[in-house]
Amino acid sequence: MSQRFDAVVVGAGQAGPALAERLGKSGRKVAVIERKLVGGTCVNTGCIPTKAMVASAYVAQLGRRSESYGVSTGEVGVDMEAIWKRTQGISGHSRSNVEKWLAGMPNVSLLRGHAAFESSRTLRVGDTLIEGGEIFLNVGGRAVIPDFPGIDSVPYLTNTGILELRELPRHLVIVGGSYIGLEFGQMFRRFGAEVSIVERSDRLLPKEDPDVSAAVVDILQREGIGLHLAAECIELHGKAGDISITAKCASPRMEVHGTHVLLAVGRRPNTDALGLDKAGVAINEHGYITVDDQCRTNVEGIWALGECNGRGAFTHTAYNDYEIVAANLLDGEPRRISDRILAYALFIDPPLGRIGLTEREALNQGHDVRVGVRPMSRVGRAIERGETQGFMKVVVDGRSEQLLGAAILGVNGDEAIHSLLDVMYAKARYQTVTHAVHIHPTVAELLPTVLQGLGTVK
Numbered sequence: 001m002s003q004r005f006d007a008v009v010v011g012a013g014q015a016g017p018a019l020a021e022r023l024g025k026s027g028r029k030v031a032v033i034e035r036k037l038v039g040g041t042c043v044n045t046g047c048i049p050t051k052a053m054v055a056s057a058y059v060a061q062l063g064r065r066s067e068s069y070g071v072s073t074g075e076v077g078v079d080m081e082a083i084w085k086r087t088q089g090i091s092g093h094s095r096s097n098v099e100k101w102l103a104g105m106p107n108v109s110l111l112r113g114h115a116a117f118e119s120s121r122t123l124r125v126g127d128t129l130i131e132g133g134e135i136f137l138n139v140g141g142r143a144v145i146p147d148f149p150g151i152d153s154v155p156y157l158t159n160t161g162i163l164e165l166r167e168l169p170r171h172l173v174i175v176g177g178s179y180i181g182l183e184f185g186q187m188f189r190r191f192g193a194e195v196s197i198v199e200r201s202d203r204l205l206p207k208e209d210p211d212v213s214a215a216v217v218d219i220l221q222r223e224g225i226g227l228h229l230a231a232e233c234i235e236l237h238g239k240a241g242d243i244s245i246t247a248k249c250a251s252p253r254m255e256v257h258g259t260h261v262l263l264a265v266g267r268r269p270n271t272d273a274l275g276l277d278k279a280g281v282a283i284n285e286h287g288y289i290t291v292d293d294q295c296r297t298n299v300e301g302i303w304a305l306g307e308c309n310g311r312g313a314f315t316h317t318a319y320n321d322y323e324i325v326a327a328n329l330l331d332g333e334p335r336r337i338s339d340r341i342l343a344y345a346l347f348i349d350p351p352l353g354r355i356g357l358t359e360r361e362a363l364n365q366g367h368d369v370r371v372g373v374r375p376m377s378r379v380g381r382a383i384e385r386g387e388t389q390g391f392m393k394v395v396v397d398g399r400s401e402q403l404l405g406a407a408i409l410g411v412n413g414d415e416a417i418h419s420l421l422d423v424m425y426a427k428a429r430y431q432t433v434t435h436a437v438h439i440h441p442t443v444a445e446l447l448p449t450v451l452q453g454l455g456t457v458k
């Protein structure tokens with residue numbers, strides 16, 4: 001059997017549904033093909049379930065600290081089954097909203113199954129051939145499974161499997177000390193598990209500035225999380241409930257025993273079983289689909305959006321890819337990926353809000369770097385909240401007087417950072433912020449002060 005559509009969207013993740021709606025409204029007959037759960041990673045196994053669990057972990061931690069606020073809660077108990085149910089409820093609600101949204105879109109049909117190219121205009125889904133005038137790939141990614149010795153015999157978790165745990169692991173060992181590793185690590189520690197993080201680099205969050213990494217280490221160590229850095233040549237040994245992880249090339253040789261292992265060493269794109277060679281669509285050496293500044297692949301009539309194009313690894317960047325494609329194709333507005341400023345948050349507690357360049361990147365790029373820093377222990381709002389860990393740091397170019405980047409590791413840092421991000425988008429001078437009057441008492445009210453104290457960096 002074969003069916004013809006004006007437009008075919010493969011993957012109902014963060015870009016696909018919104019794009020399908022716009023295409024359908026333009027009068028095109030549209031197919032959305034999804035092989036698993038609509039909503040993709042973010043809704044089902046990523047942002048939404050993890051942030052729901054981070055919220056439970058925050059409450060547990062606050063309960064333990066309650067007496068310091070003059071409040072008695074009694075001993076804190078954590079019910080993993082109840083946390084699982086709450087998390088599944090939030091994630092499931094979000095998924096069903098996307099399902100209803102898709103079902104109500106004019107001219108859009110949702111087809112279930114794995115899609116793979118047969119030619120540059122044809123995809124196979126089971127026994128059906130789907131022909132598309134325009135094809136939009138939003139296939140996302142999945143966890144990297146490294147080829148560690150022992151990986152085939154020792155049971156391990158990824159971000160997917162760990163969400164299914166209904167009992168607390170006694171000792172969770174996490175390989176990878178970046179976004180996924182740190183968010184899960186802190187949350188399981190707060191649930192009551194022993195947690196060890198094993199990271200190949202000599203510091204956590206190796207892409208951040210060293211002062212950010214050091215402050216994050218301090219936050220995690222105070223909560224009793226074990227850190228094993230510079231862990232090279234990892235091997236897994238043992239069986240379910242009794243696992244050891246060794247880093248043979250670490251000096252001295254490192255070994256840590258646990259009951260469960262989470263692999264959090266990065267993501268890879270879902271492009272390997274997509275038949276891209278049959279369509280002639282080019283990929284890079286890591287399997288990401290090569291696109292131009294407006295998400296077009298090398299094959300006319302085929303676009304790639306979201307994580308699979310390697311130009312962003314976040315929900316907001318995937319959604320922005322949809323906005324870029326829709327603007328160019330449907331609105332005659334030449335929006336571009338390169339107009340986007342890097343922005344993300346790490347949702348440990350306190351969170352890290354990050355935008356633009358790090359201090360190190362700014363120096364490497366030859367900017368006349370000026371930096372303003374303030375510890376959260378000197379931020380009124382943080383003191384009143386009893387949450388004074390971390391610091392804020394803003395990086396400015398002394399010649400253009402524009403903001404280059406910022407990091408706010410501290411309470412509300414994930415929100416406060418946006419006031420700087422918007423000034424960067426406006427391409428305004430940093431004095432826009434120093435002259436602004438911010439609300440008291442907030443974290444953002446100190447940003448003008450930080451910028452008034454800019455210093456030169458060698």
Ligand SMILES: Cc1cc2nc3c(=O)[nH]c(=O)nc-3n(C[C@H](O)[C@H](O)[C@H](O)COP(=O)(O)OP(=O)(O)OC[C@H]3O[C@@H](n4cnc5c(N)ncnc54)[C@H](O)[C@@H]3O)c2cc1C
Nearest residue numbers: 011013014035040041042046047115140306307313314315
């Ligand atoms: C644990 C975790 C936490 C995260 N937290 C955050 C966060 O807090 N903030 C943030 O911004 N980002 C976060 N992310 C990243 C974010 O989830 C992803 O960047 C985002 O979901 C990518 O969206 P996407 O649309 O590109 O792909 P996806 O959401 O992965 O969607 C791709 C869809 O395509 C489908 N598909 C794939 N291949 C085919 C095929 N051949 N045929 C049919 N269907 C196919 C998949 O089933 C999937 O539904 C997190 C990720 C993880 C793993």
Ligand SMILES: NC(=O)c1ccc[n+]([C@@H]2O[C@H](COP(=O)([O-])OP(=O)(O)OC[C@H]3O[C@@H](n4cnc5c(N)ncnc54)[C@H](O)[C@@H]3O)[C@@H](O)[C@H]2O)c1
Nearest residue numbers: 176177178179180181199200264265266267313345346347
């Ligand atoms: N808050 C958020 O926005 C959020 C949260 C979770 C995940 N995510 C997304 O998920 C993606 C993947 O996250 P991630 O943390 O898995 O990957 P990552 O690429 O950010 O970090 C992987 C970490 O594992 C380490 N590593 C790699 N190989 C290793 C090895 N052999 N042994 C030990 N350590 C090793 C790396 O040095 C690095 O620190 C991110 O890029 C991000 O886009 C985002």
